[in-house]
Amino acid sequence: MSVSVKDVAAAASVSVGTVSNVLNRPDKVAPATVEKVHAAIAELGFVRNDAARQLRAGRSRSIGLVVLDVGNPFFAAIARGAEERAAEDGMTVLLGNSDERPDREGAYLDLFREQRVNGVLVSPTTDDLVALERLRDGGVPVILVDREVHDGSFPSIAVDDVEGGHLAASHLLAAGRRRLAFVAGPLSIRQVRDRLDGARRAVAEHPDAVLEVIEMSALTVLQGRAAGEGIVARPAAERPDAVFAANDLLAVGALQAFSLMADVRVPDDIALIGYDDIDFASATVVPLSSIRQPAHLIGYTAVDLLLRELAEPGGEHDRAVRFQPELVVRESTAR
Incomplete structure (x- = not known):
């Protein structure tokens, strides 16, 4: 049988509202009470139902990321940069691999919309951005990664x-x-x-x-x-x-x-x-x-731009970030 918030409240001799505050706003609760509630959680094995909480809030604490090839170390480094920046704001990154296939990209976009992610970072498989436009128009911010559009219709992080x-x-x-x-x-x-x-x-x-x-x-x-x-x-x-x-x-x-x-x-x-x-x-x-x-920096900056978009949709911040590439010469071209 699953353990509810009411069970935790009864075990800790506090109200359901106090348990909710401990889980979501612990700064509003006395340290001794926080400790007592956490002890009850540990004893009962309570697991919070994030899905229900997300439905009530209308958004999750997650960001969707769709890359062309998760097996490519370049995209792995982008994902690590994105995870690092997301973690700084207490968020997580859900990673999808399109495998350079538009149908797989579309399936991940649908999944992320159902998961009510805070936004989506995507390296598109083609120039057809209709699915991304639908996602954006439905209230989910979209950031293009390793890609830019010249009409400014999407915020983007790219290299020239x-x-x-x-x-x-x-x-x-x-x-x-x-x-x-x-x-x-x-x-x-x-x-x-x-x-x-x-x-x-x-x-x-x-x-x-x-x-x-x-x-x-x-x-x-x-x-x-x-x-x-x-x-x-x-x-x-x-x-x-x-x-x-x-x-x-x-x-x-x-x-x-x-x-x-x-x-x-x-x-x-x-x-x-x-x-x-x-x-x-x-x-x-x-x-x-x-x-x-700069793969890691691309991922980090993409999440940073998404968070700015969430805080100020269509704001005055830079919505198109372009990095410059760098030539690295090694033995394969040097006689």
Whole structure:
């Protein structure tokens, strides 16, 4: 049989209102009474019904976060930053993995609405933001993470991916590389397209340079390895002399494929650069050059912006935060 607040009140010889104050506003109750109520809670094994409390309040103490790939250390770092900032305000983060699939993203958005979360942080799978608009119009604040919209319709936390792509390709070109390949994940993902746009701008500055686009089905190590194997299978004269991967997981996979071939040396034959600068980029068999994004800070700032939106909806605070990417050079591009 479940233990109720009335049972706790009877055991502690206090009113139900006093027990409620101890659970929700302990500063209003004498320390001795707080101790007595907590002793009764421990003795009876009382567990507070947060679901009922949330229904009465209209909101939970939770924030929803939907990322493209929870297995990617970049998004794991975003989640940790979000959890850290949420904890400072006594809140929790509910994590959802869309796996780059719009249907899974929609299912998590529906779940978070049912859970009456305080707000949702999301890295969208596509440019179709209708579901997010419905969520926002229904009273649930939405913050775009690792993505921005130019019309200002949603608050956002992002990195300038066009500049990041330009940085990566310019670095390869400055090293004398002229046959570049961009190993992409799905081009339906805005971040991937922006990085490609930046790379194209850099290549356009060098009339003797070319850029090949190799689109893969996902931003994973396995897809990167498949792309690398395809490059290795070509005659040496038809291979690119540099590869820019849309993220570090793709770059790690490509590096695995190159490392298995004795006649393909990184960076001598093919220079390789990734994107995100995840923790183990520096620990690969050939340490990986990358474009660094402040993942932890992105997550932390996203929750901070959400809390400001909750306190002052549509207020004067900065609703679009953009960080600048940073080039990190390691052995995979340095001869």
